[in-house]
Amino acid sequence: MIRFYLIDDHPAIRKGIQSMIQNIPEFSLVGEASSAEEAIADFSFKKIDILISDLVLPGQNGLVAFEKLKVIQPHAKVVFLTMMKDWDFVKKAYLSGAYGYIPKDSDTEYIETSIREIISGKKIFPEEILSILPIGSEWEEIRSKLQDLSKREREILELIAKGNLNREIAEKLGISIRTVEGHRSNLIEKLSLNSAQSLVRLAAKLFG
Template structure:
């Protein structure tokens, strides 16, 4: 029996994914999560074979979920669903330990094939993003690289854009307020930004949060 965790903040999406997964008699969804923090907790609790996680989720996006799980030694394959055609996302996903990346719009046609690949130990990345990744490396080979935030800085920027205060973020991430302030200041310095509004616009542009 292969077990799955599904993480998406929309119930209708979770129900649809569960229905697709459980068309196989030996596949079962053992838990559903509505945000990134819950996805990590339920994965650690139920130890599934595959975690299917939406990229854009409250508290922690899909890539941060993967980073957290990998840092805790979780062996489950991570399949991230996204609506964004962004070659940078594929690069970040690979670095975060994600084994599969699939457009949400393609889930009905390709979800089973993606899961089968992951269970077989093979990666599965949607073809369009692979083409974009190649184009990205070809066109940016001699160009200056974009500013890169650390995973922690990116996670804090996402939470700021979701409306959380420094104190609230410290509770969510189990960090001191001073540490949150330090990461926040570092992100703003790297990005050349001076206000929360600038960080929110950056988060929207990078698809960390929905506009």
């Protein structure tokens, strides 16, 4: 039995996905929520195999729920069912370890087929994203390492990608320059890089 959890603030969308899940014998809906905050409160009490979530939610976004679920139930796969076409945001979802992005206006057959492929381990993203994403075994290894970074390390990596210097990063995050330097050193080590320049190049490729 594949256990699903659904997050969407539109009751009609939740009802449609719920109906699809309930019509498939090997699928089971174990919970649903209208916000990330509501869902996160459930994550410690319900076993989840697949989280289906919108990216845009009232309050915290779907990526926040995703990050929390990864900590509590690391085996769970996450697919975003959304109308958002902010490719930088969708790219961030991919690099965080999401398994799929499915447009909300997709027909039920496509959604079911995509979910079955995701269950089998395949990642489902539109061509517009795949054309700009780092793909291949080398990048998959880096993407895996990215998931081991702390929230602060990811923030600093994204700021590096935007061309910020240590002083600017320190001012924006309210931390000391020495702390930023320490995080940079940790990033170089965790991402198996050999220099500060290689860190800047990688950050630009990932988040530039």
